[in-house]
Amino acid sequence: MNEFELKYGCNPNQKPARIYMADGGALPVQVLWGRPGYINFLDALNAWQLVRELKGALGLPAAASFKHVSPSGSALGLPLDDRLKRACFVEDVPGLDDSPLACAYARARGTDRLCSFGDWVALSDVCDVTTARLIKREVSDGVIAPGYEPEALEILRTKRGGKYNVVEIDPDYVPAAREKKQVFGVTFEQGRNDCRIDRSLLSNLVTANKDLPESGARDLIVSLVTLKYTQSNSVCYAVDGQAIGVGAGQQSRIHCTRLAGTKADTWFLRQADKVLDLPFKPGLGRPDRDNAVDGYINQNEEDVTADGVWQRYFTRQPEPFTKEEQRACLDTVSNVALGSDAFFPFSDNIERAFRSGVKYVAEPGGSIRDDAVIDCCDKHGMVMAFTGLRLFHH
Numbered sequence: 259m260n261e262f263e264l265k266y267g268c269n270p271n272q273k274p275a276r277i278y279m280a281d282g283g284a285l286p287v288q289v290l291w292g293r294p295g296y297i298n299f300l301d302a303l304n305a306w307q308l309v310r311e312l313k314g315a316l317g318l319p320a321a322a323s324f325k326h327v328s329p330s331g332s333a334l335g336l337p338l339d340d341r342l343k344r345a346c347f348v349e350d351v352p353g354l355d356d357s358p359l360a361c362a363y364a365r366a367r368g369t370d371r372l373c374s375f376g377d378w379v380a381l382s383d384v385c386d387v388t389t390a391r392l393i394k395r396e397v398s399d400g401v402i403a404p405g406y407e408p409e410a411l412e413i414l415r416t417k418r419g420g421k422y423n424v425v426e427i428d429p430d431y432v433p434a435a436r437e438k439k440q441v442f443g444v445t446f447e448q449g450r451n452d453c454r455i456d457r458s459l460l461s462n463l464v465t466a467n468k469d470l471p472e473s474g475a476r477d478l479i480v481s482l483v484t485l486k487y488t489q490s491n492s493v494c495y496a497v498d499g500q501a502i503g504v505g506a507g508q509q510s511r512i513h514c515t516r517l518a519g520t521k522a523d524t525w526f527l528r529q530a531d532k533v534l535d536l537p538f539k540p541g542l543g544r545p546d547r548d549n550a551v552d553g554y555i556n557q558n559e560e561d562v563t564a565d566g567v568w569q570r571y572f573t574r575q576p577e578p579f580t581k582e583e584q585r586a587c588l589d590t591v592s593n594v595a596l597g598s599d600a601f602f603p604f605s606d607n608i609e610r611a612f613r614s615g616v617k618y619v620a621e622p623g624g625s626i627r628d629d630a631v632i633d634c635c636d637k638h639g640m641v642m643a644f645t646g647l648r649l650f651h652h
Contacts (some may be wrong), residue, residue, distance in 0.1 A: 265295040286431035292423030302402040305380030313382040321362035330373035333365030333500035360388040404429040474618040481597030495522040591615030599649040605634035
């Protein structure tokens with residue numbers, strides 16, 4: 259396949275649209291099913307790079323859930339305990355424990371279910387049947403993987419009335435060292451960002467506490483690889499081998515940290531007994547359930563526990579999840595990792611991160627206020643590495 263005609267560009271009015279290789283060679287992808295659009299392929303190619311690098315860096319299958327060219331979730335294929343299965347709504351999936359790839363996808367998709375609605379999925383390994391069954395039941399635009407088991411492909415082909423986008427990528431494809439793109443008719447050229455993210459990047463520990471265990475290093479690597487493919491400015495919280503809060507595309511660093519921290523808090527609160535035991539009505543759709551959980555925790559657009567509202571979602575009226583109860587729950591959280599794609603210019607970012615259980619921090623360093631940021635980390639007993647590597651992505 260030398261070129262592929264896309265459904266349309268970024269918007270339906272932007273036609274014609276296509277992908278092709280400038281040198282006239284074959285594309286590294288095959289569309290096995292469906293007809294992806296412009297943004298679909300932006301998500302697919304960025305997400306594939308992320309999961310490929312995660313597996314290369316940490317040696318485990320990886321999955322990512324992408325929306326609008328940033329990850330809403332990414333994860334390694336680590337087992338899920340019973341509470342985590344319930345929080346990700348996968349406790350009913352047979353064979354989950356036998357598929358590390360399905361575990362990775364359950365984590366990635368389960369992290370931020372509102373942002374993952376209508377996502378693009380990337381898998382580091384050949385898609386197996388268990389993973390395909392998980393994908394089939396979620397609202398999603400498409401999937402990219404280095405291959406598909408025959409039965410898994412048949413399962414995915416039936417999704418969305420036979421219109422689901424299934425893309426296979428050559429796992430051995432390596433792009434050119436230089437990349438180009440056009441903006442307003444002007445061509446930009448730069449060297450591809452092929453920096454390697456591994457444990458050696460975390461060797462410059464600048465805080466008094468220099469105890470960085472393997473689990474903390476793993477989670478910092480997850481956050482940094484995720485940031486490499488997140489629209490900047492960006493900050494990523496990670497724990498237990500998965501990104502749990504991504505703050506993307508903010509003009510202010512503290513807004514990145516707050517946004518990602520709020521998502522991380524929601525992730526932890528979803529594992530609280532009050533949330534796990536919500537009495538959902540039988541037959542309630544998965545998106546409605548996800549919206550109800552978010553409303554119950556964050557108490558945003560509507561009070562889902564109010565009279566006249568709770569009846570839409572629940573068999574009985576739940577008790578409110580008070581802010582005091584939530585804070586008490588979050589105060590038990592610890593050992594969270596935090597990565598930033600550029601330096602923290604002020605210590606307020608560290609203070610906000612501490613409220614979400616952050617223990618390990620990785621950032622490039624280089625701010626004129628580095629000393630204040632280090633002092634704030636020391637105050638809270640954190641471990642911080644200066645990587646010397648900025649990870650802007652646009």
